[in-house]
Amino acid sequence: MKSLLALCLLILSASLLVSSSPHLGKFGWKLHFKSNQGAPEEFKAHILPKPSDSAVDSDASAIKVNLEKSNGLFAFEETFLVDAGHIEHATFRLNFLTRIPVEKLNILIKQPSDSEFKKVEQVPIKSWFGMSTLSKIPSFTFEWEKPQNGQWALRIESETEPEKIPRVDIEGAHHPDIVLLLENDSPFKVMSHVQSYTFKQGQPVGLVARLYDERKYIQTLRTLKGLNDEASYDEVFAVTEAGESLPLPEAMIPSDGANGFDFEMDIVFPDGQEKKVKMVDEALARGENSPSGVYTATVKADQPGKYFAEVQLAATGPSREQLTRTTQHMFTVVSEEEDLSVVDGAFGEFDPEDKMVTIHIPLEAKVVTNIVGERLKAYAEVWGGNTPVAFASGMTVVSQQSDKFPGQDSVVLVSLKVHANWITRANIDSQNAEFTLRNVYVQDLSTSVPLASADKIRLNIHKNQRALLQIHSASNAFNGEITEEMKKGPRPVRYSKSQRQLFAGSNNGHKIVLSHGYCAAGIPFSTAKFENFAEFDDPNQNRNNDEFAQLLGAFGEQYDSFSLVAHSQGGIASLHLLAFYWSALDLNEEHGDNHRWIQAMGTPFQGTTLAGWGDTGKIIGVGCGSNDNLTPEGAKLWLTGIPMEARQHVYYYYTEYKPWSWCSLPANAVLSWPNDGTSESKRVPLAGGNKVLMKKGFCHTTDMKYPPQCKDEVNNEFMNKKAARK
Template structure:
């Protein structure tokens, strides 16, 4: 819970602000064997360079493969340079051959992949462009529920269009670009596939007719993957050329498992309310519980994230007054008065600080599914019932103590009771946390002291599941701080915000330190999961890391929780013709990036910037050293870490 001044920070951003932009094209999946090569064409509409990446299951596949790339005159073209790398993030990587062609001829190119093996081989082909045309697509809602209508908007735009885009809007189309076809392949959770065409939208924005629309009405809960390919024509140096782009968009749809009834009431726990004497001496921690009535409508989850804003009537003026926001994880329990409920804690100090009398109300209420943070039910305003005896008691305390309020420090800064204090001042640990699908620990043990590795290797975990696993692992220590890589940083902040753990008992300068963490999402996890499904390997889908899911998650993370995180970031060095950590990643990620995470997506609005460095990449096997192996930085992390 926290101050009403933070209300604006907890508004879920427009879905248009977490759209997917693509400068690449993916032809149909490659399947080939001896005597049956793969042949695909692709349009080149750029004058600087074009990149071709071939992603396969095993590096040994390349030993029997032959790739021939030819220009519009059907002359074989030798790449300006090529790299043998691994496209991926953290522990999920695929061997990738990437070829760059500088100053390519505009027109239709061709790629032929053949093999001497009799076994059928599978591969993904990615084409990256250095030009300005960008395929930009977005959902129109965050409320992704079965039975509802979801609109998908898309437009061929450019950098100027993105820079000029107003928040909550689609960008304007690129002036000289004409879309001739936009085809969507929708992969449904029940393993069915549908192919549809996008049509001109007449309602989305002023760019009438150039913004395209696809309407989806999901009936099954689960993960939906949408592969869109677009083709058309634009002018380059006064000559018409064809273009192609494609994009992957992944989103979850959930059932409407709970419904708010519009009823809520306050009850008090066993702790005494503040007395006049306690206000003048030591600050205690009494609190209420706000019980919110719900009706189960489908299979109910074990826990939900609940958020609301408490309002009351001012003691003197009688006007509506904001009290506090309240939020937390809650299971569905039973209340004798309301039946099925979810509950949120409300400390009485906030009522005193606002001089707030009953009647109280709860505004901007939302109940979210914890694996995707999709709102399953919401309400603009509901009255909070207060019993007459409790109402009189609150009025008495507010009127007596309001002018003498000494506001307690909230959240993790409360003085801990003796039962929760660390008994052994030397018993704390620094837990080193890896990222998504990691195969081993990210940090070298030689750089750290009094530490322990969290080990949950080669797994794809939701944010909430990941956080609870860290909590469970940390239970063996009196207290601990966290140094986390990639998705581990998200899980660490989630743990600190929503669950009690040894992290709350740690002492030292920095509770949480993260490096290379996509706090605002990454498009790589879902593309890699799609490739893994094609070639039969991988850790599985993780839509929790998508742009829109991370924006929904971050919308309810309090500012003071974010302030406990020290954020390190890195990227490739600049100055060359083509600058990269991982050349095939540049086909998918915006620039600059660390080979896995776009720097703009590492932003934690209230986090503590700890340093940004060029010439370091997300993990091993990239063009620059890995960000977790810098001895100087690791010494700082180790020295300043809370334990």
Template sequence: MAAALVIGSPLALADGIVAKQLAGPASEFATMAPIDPIAAAVHSKTALIPVTLDKRGGAFGTSLRLPIEGDDVQVLVFDGQRNWSVQMQDQLGKRADLASRLATETENESYGLAGDEFKAKRYRLQGLEQGQWNLNIQSNSGQPGFVLLSGGGSERLMAYPTSNTAKRLGNVGLVAAMYDEQQEAFAGQVTSAKLRVTDPKGQISEFGMFDDGLHQDGIAGDGIFGADFQAKLGGEYKAQVMMGGINAAGREFMRTTEHLLPVLNDAMRITSLNTVSAKAAGNDRLAFSLQLADAVEGSHYRAYAQVWGRGLDGKSMVPVSWIGGMVDVKNSALDLNFDSRWASYAKAKAPFELRDVRLENPDYFMTVAEAKRLEVVGAQNLMKARPAPVTSITDEMRMGPKPASLATQGKGVGTKLLLVHGYCSGNAWGPVAGQFANSAVFQDFNQNRSHDAFARLIQSFGATWNSFGVVAHSQGGAASLHLYHYYWSGLDNATGARLIQSVGTPYQGTALAGNAAVLGSIFGVGCGTNANLTYSGASSWLAGISNASRAKVYYHTTSFTDRSWVYDYCNIATDVLLSDPEDGTTERAYGQLPGANNLGHKTGWCHTSGMRDPAQVTDSARNSNMNGNAAR
């Protein structure tokens, strides 16, 4: 089975890392709210069909029904390099031949996410009679695999988990619906809908999906289908929604979506029933102490809470600020720090209360424990009178006091520009490092890290210098933003125009993360799954990143050169899944970081080497621009 992402060590064990005491104005409440799951739905124009081979004499084989919907169809066969014999036969039996003979193009392709790649045989089929065909497969091995079908009509499948959080022994639900990309409504008929789930031990189960109003699918007959299953194990589940039917033209279609679904083992809960106590935390700061049960000492969580206070009229409660960040567990409690200047800024006073409190797993950004409302006890006696109201927001109000080691240059000497690679990447920046003055290449090659673990490795590497800026590729951009937002580092001492610059970062996720997870459940190759790079995982992560931190990022996106007279792509195997324009991994639409600085989109550059156009990190003109504007 494929490996899961590597998570980070507890804050208490991390070498020299100090978390920021984050806060922001009440105007950011909406930005920091959990996402609506539908906002991170997966939209699919393809079908990834599981293949199970049966024993047939001295060999193995199977036959699949394959709907041919268009005049130009791509079929990718993932056989684990077992050299399947693939034959196609039309529904009347008039035409049957090897797929390689029917195809106008036959190529060996690599499909996947960065170094986590899967080999496939691609057949381009042009001019076949539309309708149902049989795909007959023979092999000397019983190794299962997949067939990916693309090139159909305008019907699209949309699917998403019904909740942002899943815990062991709880139910995990998904809902799905068909729509027509070219029309207002889907005019066809769904004839089959099922959910295929692979649990963390590799056990496969299938569940019917229903449009009956009983499976979190809205009302009966509304075209939305739902299914759920009990997660008996903690870990990462791989799921496929599989839907087929008849389109408006009377032809069969098939679509699938792929999902990576983390399920938490964490049983920690907040035991503060209705109140939390306030205590002095130095200078203008208070600490609100949450009491916990079943929490692992020294572990850390991403915390968030809204602070509300009494209005100056003494009557109504008014929003004051949000508070949170990465907070560690000490003595079965967790302290949320609050700068009392926020009360003055919001024209409020004690007593306070916390609302919408949530504690999240720091690697999956899924809620572990929550509380709707908690009254803060004891804050009135700790608030200090101010000679004048606070009218502006300072960095210290947003991030807490800077650690003495950073403020006094007690750790690290000099300045540097860090060149940070991405997920499962080799030395992407090494060959072009000479284009960046006073730079150092971050080296954690061919690894799979959560954003949190990745960020803390960057912090540790950068601690050699007193200050540093970042130029990052792919996931390295998200990890660098995560570092700046949650932890103190040399980024906070850097000076220069652009603190964090990135190219090709899927800030809002990539469809390939879900597909690679499903393929990996069979073939178990590469670096393994990374939930932070899925649409839903990336959206949950972004829900905790403030606009003030996003504003420190300057990002670039790229895509292939698009010529009108030829079929263009970066990677033809991933092109069938991604929406144009894209760079072979990151779609421009999902490479956007709202609140950050978009430096534009450039064609003629792909995500990594080995794709049709040059790797985006080798663009000397962009590198020169990033070098000249980089903070250090």
């Protein structure tokens, strides 16, 4: 009898699900979109970021090595510059990233005072470089304290033919035998960022770079924050926890005018073509007499796909020391088929039954047939006259318009929803107000690249619809409570609280779901301290945030409800799931400090510099391949679309190496300090989230200098205790 009743309830549930018209996801899970909305106080959090917000910096440079056969040996010889010698307590590190064991190499160095090469006798420090253990490249490092400044020479010899480092993502790309990372402990760093986020085929793409003195920059930030001269690096950069943008450092000016710095942009196109472009001083390019110290270069993005760009700097420092620096960037250019532009004249339709106003935003599409039916992300602020009402955002499916724009067959629509109570709350006269949409933008789903935007367009609402809105406002006086429907839209029946009670216990109960991150071989957490848990396992995969989130949601369907404890990108995917889709994650009965829906460990919510250098970058590119969502550029663009309502459910933890130490020496050469070997501490914070813990003496994953953060049994027990239980 019980099983028959359960069967009848499941059939009823299935019929109700059909009526809610979900969209079928990539992995077969039925997607129920949330209609994200919020108060005007949150508008600032959803402004598209400035390109400089995702700037990276470096005091290192990279050299790709190919050993050539000569006189019975495979050999390589090169000169390079060291400039850390005049800095107190400074060290120069020469990192070798290679599959060739150090024992099979003869490494010789000639310092500026040497007349001939000498064998390097010191014992190398062994480590590895990369974003996951699956794709790691073994490394070894030599160090010189108080090194001699000037030109050094390196000779590498091997008696056997070397194994090359494999390359993914770039067709016909160069496969190096060794990658050298030359790290100078120097305050003189290069900082660079993309010129704009207009990553569209046929448009210019490029980089902006400057050389700066980190000592002066830190002092500027201390003054800005009202900190004393003893304030630590952590304190100085903690400003990012509030989600604020840091000012850019003052650019150094060449002592001998425009000829002192030599900046180049080396860019690899999706088809493997490589091009070098000289970067020019922006001020001089504008015809000004004095240089600005800010350099730029662009190329035409004539191909869709992934681009890998590198800034290469050769410069003369203040003490006449010669220095070299490189930074790395990776971004995706969308095809002409996704080239959209916002058309003025959005229109709204009010449904008194669900109290939602559906806002249809018109877009001009170059190729209508290929864009209709595609899922995108959209955002808009709703205004009544000069009064801000609310924002509306979320997933949207591109639809064909019928009669609103006669004769304009290239116009398609994306739609968002806003609850009528927001209009009531703002005291808007619905019958007479001039409604507009401001800060409108549409983003690509997988990369978050902006496809179209507009500062302001009209929002037309028919007089009959306005009358219904006025009636709603008159009969539904706002009582001050911002309800769940006002923040997320109506719940689908499948995820209603009544459905949860109806099926309680018939669907495997509640679970704490443990999740790994990018390209992981398996669950990284030791499970001894977790109770009533399930393991989400999608090994050795490179997923964008949306794909990852769908898989988590589909996995959770087998339970009445679930909470998440996630590592690295798993924390980002968990937040993406909660922000955009209704799932069993929303069926947790309570939330708060002792009922945490999402707990994230070592998650770089603001991206990681390593994504431009390691697995996902131009220099190596092994393993699972590139992932836009993990770069500083991609992460910032993605985060713009995440509402505070979802962020508040995230509790994040991170770790660092012990003071004056490291987790991965080669990673330390390219990551901002401090870090966990993969995630930089300054890029972990989630504005609107809850910072729980920063613990020293643990690293991102296995085989680093300190134990992996997910094996910390004390913290695992704490996360288990705090996880939502039902």
